[in-house]
Amino acid sequence: MEIGVHIADVTHYVTPKSLMEKEAYDRATSVYLVDRTIPMLPERLSNGLCSLRPNEDKLTFSCVFEITDQAEVKDFWIGRTVIHSNRRFSYEEAQENMDAEAGEYAKDLLKINSLAKLLRSARFKKGAINFETVEVKFKLDETGTPVGLIIKERKDVHKLIEEFMLLANKTVATYIYNKNKGKSTFVYRVHDYPDLEKLATFASFATKFGHEIKFMDEKKVSNSLNKLMEEIVGKPEQNILEQLAIRSMAKAKYTTEPKQHFGLAFDHYTHFTSPIRRYPDMMVHRLLQHYLDGGKPPENQAWEEKCLHSSEREKRAADAERASIKYKQVEYMKLAEDKDYAGIVTGVTEWGVYVEISETKCEGMVKVQDLTDDYYDFDNKNMRLIGAKNKKMITLGDKVQVRVTRTDIDRRTIDLEFVSNDK
Template identity: 75%
Template sequence: MGRKTNNKNTSKNNGGKQTDAASLARRILQFLDANFGEEFNSKQIIKKLEIRDALTKGGVEPVLSKLVEAGSVSRNPRNYYSSTQDPEFIEGIVDFVNPRFAFIVPLDPEKVDGDIMVKEADLKQALDGDKVRVMVYPLKGKTGRVEGKVLEVVQRSRDEFVGRVEISPRFAFIVPDFRKMHKDIFVHRGALNGAVHGEKVIVKLTEWREGDKNPTGEVIRVLGKAGEHEVEIHSIMAEFGLPFEYPEEPEKEAEAISEKITAKEIKKRKDFRDILTFTIDPADAKDFDDAISYRKLENGNHEIGIHIADVTHYVQPNTALEKEAYNRATSVYLVDRTIPMLPERLSNGLCSLRPNEDKLTFACVFEVDDEANVKKHWIGKTVIHSDRRYAYEDAQENIDNQSGDYFEELTLLNVMAKKIRQRRFKHGAVNFETVEVKFNLDEKGTPLGLIIKERKDIHKLIEEFMLLANKYVAEFIFNKNKGKDTFVYRTHDSPDMERLDTFSGFAKRFGHEFDIQNPNNVSNALNKLMEEIQGKPEQNVLEQLAIRSMAKAKYTTEPKGHFGLAFAHYSHFTSPIRRYPDMMVHRLLELYLENGKSPDAEAWEQKCVHSSEREKRAADAERASIKYKQVEFMSLAEDKDYDGIVAGITEWGVFVEITETKCEGMIRVQDMDDDYYDFDQKNMRLVGSKTKKMITLGDKVKVRVVNTDIDRRTIDLEFADNDRKKPRARPVR
């Protein structure tokens, strides 16, 4: 796609500097390509390119003549010039990375070499996330990137934003919280709807006229005083389009559902009410999706039942409940609250597998030997009566102390889970132990303390048995008709080797080897690295980088495998109270168990796509709420120097993760006044132009907090000293 210019003539300008004819030719070509279909004479080109010195002006005509000779430019009889190159037109999604430029991510990656860089002036009022039509320039830019300009906004991704009100005597602006919204929104004073200076609001875009620097909008909801906990959480909910309350109609439907379990219904199910059953969940949980039953069989084997709330028994198709569950698609767990997929009457009541109550469930029951090998399994409807509700901490304590209710059964299940887990990793599963941050909040929502959650054996026990059930359900359906029956799978593609190669480079800069010469050995190499960094300052940074280098797991009706778990087939069956895809799986599973006909895959695939999108929205909102509390926590924290690790480097700044709190902040290059730093993108480092001092990915540093911005959820840092410890010496090249 790129074309070359071979004109190497140079001429002196008045300042004695070299004016490169090749550089001038490139500028002219870029201008004409960017204005494909239009014609300009040499004077117009000089004016458009803002060429002011006489010598360069004099070089324009000769350069144009050479470009005409080369066939890169066309000249008509009136001496007007135009581009001869046929640009490519593609559609893509805007990633508005900073105020100066955006990248357009092509919808069809095959059509163009990478993302397309578009300068802010050429975005044609496109905003982050918008679907746009782009003209790709035939000539690459100075950085070697593909460049282009937006021709039209095909579809706005959003027209509502959360922001802070700024009022002056004559006009008002809303300063958006969203970091990728780089334009303040003008609001006529009459469209403020009662909002006052400093309040958080939701503003809707109403107009953006050609030539206007900023869009115009109107306030549609006043959230309250900026900085208050409830207001900031509501701001995050509004930013991600999360619902503030449950609609009335599905709530009424939920209230009308009878709690009574009839004898007729029980007869349709296997009765596990007399078999030891318990739930293990977080201490503050109320929506108990899953229970485990256990008994020793006469033949010496063990029966382990994974019983899942039978949500679709209560939520019927074509009801308001069903429609709202589909719309939400997942429960969202913010830092201080849960936004449930189902009304509380179902999520915390009828469907929740509370102790000492008969409950309807869908189960996967396994018979295993002493080595945790599955000898038999059965899938079907059950009724249970949970004997005990454990918090994770209580169950772990029983195992550790070898005392308390059912400690022997818990210990045996733990041994079984470890054997299953060991086999899973032996078969190629990847072991990501991601760091999870929680906060102790007071009654006003102020963070009093930060907790790094530790995953113990009991968490892994529950995880292994849920994975086992999900795997067997998916395999059961796939094997039933060789994958031809419509079903909802959870798939995870193999990683792209180029991205892994990039990650390998990152790992090396942290002082770790990640050998991916053999593509079939990626899982083992990842697990070796994850084990090596366990407990080290760089653990969280490298785990996050590794996860980003992986493909994203998704829901689909295509029966593909799951790379991360090393399963040929996998599904989500075990959390229907909080995930809509699990409800879909329950419905299809029941259909096939009753020998029903496979439904049309297309409609189910659309539901899968919707569910994957909602899952991402939930994850983004959860991260935003944690980041908000991290920023607030650091704003209140002791004024001291913190140990940190360089987690990312760009041309405009250094990202540092504070080891103690896992909070990430940024040191801006413009604030680093000890030298002028050049960005070495290839080696991901900044190099001082005078001192040759390097700041490199993985460096251990001391930092202090300079500023925190709750609205943008950012932390500004500065280096506390200049003595940076490195994982190993790196010579300047």
């Protein structure tokens, strides 16, 4: 079966030394805030010239695979193309046709989905880590104020697209690496083996929730984490443990060094598939075409500096996105003051108890000074509070009922109280 991954040829329109190039490099990434998107490129490009609309000729950079029914890639071709598609599906439309096993291109979608599942399974067998984080989206009114929440569900169609994007990215990186045994200057997306101390801290934290993890070697780390991710699905501690597991990992970055991607279990990996929203993908397109044209490797240092800049901008964007979410969480919970919620204790310190509200995934704090039924001592070793007289314990993983007492939008804080003093 032939499957093509076709990506908008952004670098055809954004030329080196142009003002658009300068601005794209400076931004290095689009930023996705809760109530707005700050794009890397102008809308005329992203939603116009580079939008792969059906029934129009579009300039693309393509990775075309000859793939067997067992999802083995027998051959591939990489190069610039012109495509003319005749149908564009929304995720919802494609999923509906797959679920019904009927409708336009249902047979093709089901076949491609079966291949995606095989590719996914093969990744996990090699040691890829399966982080299926719970994603919460806000419903906003016309003023941008959050008025509701939606738990975003990852369906087969999302995983289908993901697997073929991963395949294209891996194929491009491996192709360039093999072309000159890793000596060709290129932009790789690398992810180092996690720090053992951070893993030990995470394992200790997971134990507080009743989950045992053993980290022996690289493969065991992946297997243990995947087993844990399966165990916690649907449990109150799912969100907090998923987030902490991700934080215990090394940070992925861009570099010209052809190192592994630990989380994906790929020897070589890059970002080729999103040049509209990521500058490193534009760098990859340019270098890839340079080598396809028979060019010699350019000087490495200038590209490494661009990689460093892109990694820094990516971190800045992620920080802004997290701050935006926290802001909207506090804004949303302000509407919920004096309401009671079920929650789970996600952190215990000498000054307070952090509680994640199960319904909204928002985190707030019950201050120790507000625990009026007793004087509580902090047990640092076991991360818990113990009542001096009543010996009641507040510890990680406790299921609790809380009430929102106060929100502070300037400090981005949510104050809580336990609904009853026996927590």
